[in-house]
Amino acid sequence: MHYELYYWPGIQGRGEFVRLALEEAGADYVDVAREAGGMERLMALLEGEDVARPPFAPPFLKTGDLLIGQTANILLFLGPRLGLAPEDEAGRLWVHQLQLTLADFAAEGHDVHHPVSVNLYYEDQRDEARRRAADFIESRIPKFLGYFETVLARAGGEWLVGDRVSYADLSLFQVVAWLRYAFPRAMQRLGDSHPLVGALHDRVAARPHVKAYLKSERRLSFSEDDLFRHYPELDEGA
Amino acid sequence: MHYELYYWPGIQGRGEFVRLALEEAGADYVDVAREAGGMERLMALLEGEDVARPPFAPPFLKTGDLLIGQTANILLFLGPRLGLAPEDEAGRLWVHQLQLTLADFAAEGHDVHHPVSVNLYYEDQRDEARRRAADFIESRIPKFLGYFETVLARAGGEWLVGDRVSYADLSLFQVVAWLRYAFPRAMQRLGDSHPLVGALHDRVAARPHVKAYLKSERRLSFSEDDLFRHYPELDEGA
Numbered sequence: 001m002h003y004e005l006y007y008w009p010g011i012q013g014r015g016e017f018v019r020l021a022l023e024e025a026g027a028d029y030v031d032v033a034r035e036a037g038g039m040e041r042l043m044a045l046l047e048g049e050d051v052a053r054p055p056f057a058p059p060f061l062k063t064g065d066l067l068i069g070q071t072a073n074i075l076l077f078l079g080p081r082l083g084l085a086p087e088d089e090a091g092r093l094w095v096h097q098l099q100l101t102l103a104d105f106a107a108e109g110h111d112v113h114h115p116v117s118v119n120l121y122y123e124d125q126r127d128e129a130r131r132r133a134a135d136f137i138e139s140r141i142p143k144f145l146g147y148f149e150t151v152l153a154r155a156g157g158e159w160l161v162g163d164r165v166s167y168a169d170l171s172l173f174q175v176v177a178w179l180r181y182a183f184p185r186a187m188q189r190l191g192d193s194h195p196l197v198g199a200l201h202d203r204v205a206a207r208p209h210v211k212a213y214l215k216s217e218r219r220l221s222f223s224e225d226d227l228f229r230h231y232p233e234l235d236e237g238a
Numbered sequence: 239m240h241y242e243l244y245y246w247p248g249i250q251g252r253g254e255f256v257r258l259a260l261e262e263a264g265a266d267y268v269d270v271a272r273e274a275g276g277m278e279r280l281m282a283l284l285e286g287e288d289v290a291r292p293p294f295a296p297p298f299l300k301t302g303d304l305l306i307g308q309t310a311n312i313l314l315f316l317g318p319r320l321g322l323a324p325e326d327e328a329g330r331l332w333v334h335q336l337q338l339t340l341a342d343f344a345a346e347g348h349d350v351h352h353p354v355s356v357n358l359y360y361e362d363q364r365d366e367a368r369r370r371a372a373d374f375i376e377s378r379i380p381k382f383l384g385y386f387e388t389v390l391a392r393a394g395g396e397w398l399v400g401d402r403v404s405y406a407d408l409s410l411f412q413v414v415a416w417l418r419y420a421f422p423r424a425m426q427r428l429g430d431s432h433p434l435v436g437a438l439h440d441r442v443a444a445r446p447h448v449k450a451y452l453k454s455e456r457r458l459s460f461s462e463d464d465l466f467r468h469y470p471e472l473d474e475g476a
Binding site: 051052053054055056065066068069070072073076077090093094096097100101104107111115116117119120125128131132135139144147150151154 | 289290291292293294303304306307308310311314315328331332334335338339342345349353354355357358363366369370373377382385388389392
């Protein structure tokens with residue numbers, strides 16, 4: 001099966017959850033918008049008037065006749081095909097549930113630097129961002145990481161779901177990597193509080209396909225155009 | 239099949255998306271937390287240390303041995319069982335994609351009155367809420383409603399997916415009802431701009447099971463404890 005991933009070409013963003021799954025599985029895929037002429041193809045699917053089932057926003061995935069939008073929905077589709085979700089319905093629903101919780105976490109991480117509007121620059125909502133960041137660090141990061149620590153503990157400590165890696169593990173790795181980039185001081189303090197989550201991050205990063213991907217040019221850099229951003233004034237102790 | 243819905247007992251909230259699906263289908267269900275002793279049962283599943291696959295937050299659904307969290311995930315499970323989703327995989331993914339987009343819209347609607355933190359009172363973030371509300375009305379409501387207007391138009395105008403009602407239609411009805419409650423002036427101005435969405439709202443409200451439900455005591459009132467809230471100072475022209 002050949003997959004076309006459509007996502008903004010300059011950032012990790014929500015597309016990274018999909019990239020990590022494709023990379024871990026060694027799937028045959030192309031990151032369309034990073035190819036010559038790719039942005040035009042992305043925009044044609046996003047805004048074309050002849051698209052029967054148009055996506056609201058990137059990322060979306062095209063394979064055969066299917067055009068699938070919403071990150072978690074793409075992973076719902078890919079999971080069993082890439083061997084990154086359990087076979088049984090209960091297991092598939094559970095890994096999807098975890099993915100949706102990670103999506104909520106990532107959306108909150110984004111809104112830290114854009115609490116007022118995605119249409120304004122960060123600099124025009126910095127005061128609001130300071131208030132939101134303080135709450136995010138004090139309350140939301142511990143709540144979400146604490147939740148995943150609990151899930152890992154009850155699952156035996158190694159993977160979130162069963163005895164093998166799932167797409168939710170890859171996404172949790174990504175969120176932890178983002179948090180460490182965006183809030184290094186806060187995460188240093190919090191790090192020891194969630195040892196299973198920290199170990200999972202390292203376990204994912206060490207997987208051969210993921211490791212090779214992270215070193216490759218396909219892995220885009222963290223940046224201040226991304227979902228999680230490092231603004232020192234928003235970190236703990238600023 | 240008997241279903242137990244667990245959600246906060248005093249509000250429509252995200253649980254309403256599930257209630258509407260169960261009601262439309264005439265399903266055998268109980269809204270647990272509204273029964274005597276129900277909140278204790280909800281908290282036992284939310285915080286119990288013996289829950290193998292704990293939900294992050296309500297709503298969650300229990301049926302047989304399954305405990306399913308995340309609103310859209312619950313509807314993914316219920317859709318085919320209640321006759322509220324297409325039979326084919328492509329159709330199921332598409333209705334789920336629409337539901338996830340509605341979930342994003344509803345989350346943004348909530349954050350209008352809580353742009354800084356869910357842990358603070360509205361009154362302690364009213365200035366930020368004013369800025370966010372202006373952007374939500376000017377930019378986000380038209381973007382989301384315009385998207386669903388397009389989807390309806392391309393699907394033939396009646397239902398979002400195919401030729402019969404789906405859980406996404408019920409959820410779009412709910413979001414429109416919330417918007418009209420929270421932002422009556424803005425929605426009055428915008429109403430005529432999205433005629434298919436408006437007609438879908440009325441079409442859902444007129445379905446016999448939904449109509450009976452909306453008149454019953456099972457339908458909770460709109461309120462300022464809910465996802466969408468009517469604060470006159472946040473509406474257009476305040």
